[in-house]
Amino acid sequence: MPKPSVPRRLSAVQRKEAIARAVLPVVARKGFDGVTTRELAAVSGVSEALIFRHYPTKEQLCAEIYAYCSHSFELDYRRIVQLPPATASLVRLVYFLVRGIVIKRPDHADASMRLLYRSLLEDGLYAGRVFGGRQLGLMRRQFTACLAAARSAGDAATVGTAVKDLFWFCHHTASLVCLVRLAERPAVSYQARADGLVADLTQFVLRGIGLNEAVLAREATPARFKAFLRSPELTLLARL
Known part of the structure; x- marks a missing residue:
């Protein structure tokens, strides 16, 4: 029996x-349907009765795990969505999104991503909370405002895709890169590593949503990304 945690x-x-x-x-390893109350009690060091008291349904446990996983990035999210609508803000937002998904870290976040992918293959309960949650909702609205500003400034071409879908394409491109790197021995070995991979992927995504090369050369360079990580908008992300 594991020691109480x-x-x-x-x-x-x-x-x-x-x-x-x-x-x-x-839960990330076995899924909500594959784990037993006894296992949950064992790893948390409490009684099964206490697990039932706090989480009488799978939905309530799912909600609590989502709230816990969302909390650590809350301050960064709030600061990012307060940036003024502008091309530079769009670059920062996309970089924040890509880095937060792609960079592997030893805390709960990798387990959260594993749970997300498992949920997509099963009942979608946890995935629905992530994709329909407040944080990504705020990010989508900020993305829309910033992309509109970039287009108005002549920094981005209008592509024939709904802006909402462009946001999800950004998110899901980064998510797939994360997925193939989750295993201890990654399924794909990219030439770029860590920060370089994030920079390359951010530039790739920004091109895809219409930003021109002049803007990328000015706003989306590795040096600018490093400076961004030192900016006051970020707390947790800068430590990844």
Whole structure:
């Protein structure tokens, strides 16, 4: 039996968050339908009765895990969506989106991505919360405003694709790159590594949504991306 990973003296809110943190890896590995209450209790170090008390349904556990996974990037999201609608802001937003998805990190985020992919293959419950959630909703609205500003400034061509779909193409392109790199031995070995891969992918996506080469040479260089990571808009992302 694993040692308890949830401290005993916690408020109800703290305990629910601690349980979500503890069970995330096993849920990501087995899915909501494949994991038992006994397993959840074992990895979190609490009783099955307590698991049932906090999460009587799969939907409630899913909601808590989503809330926990979303929380760590909340400050970065809030700051990014407050940037003024402009071409430079669009570049920052896309870079933030790509880096946050692609860079592998040792915390819960990789488990969250694994859970997302598993959900897409199963009932879509967790994936629906991610794609329909507040954070990506704010990002979509900011993306739309920034792309409109870039087009008005002559920095981006109007392509024959709905703007909402362009946002999802950005997100899903980065997500597939993340997917093929999740295994300990990645399925695909890109020539670029880490920051270089993020820079290349960001430039690729920006071209796809219509930004011209002059803008990319000015706003989307590796040097600009490094400077972006030192900017006050980012906290967690800069440490990845």
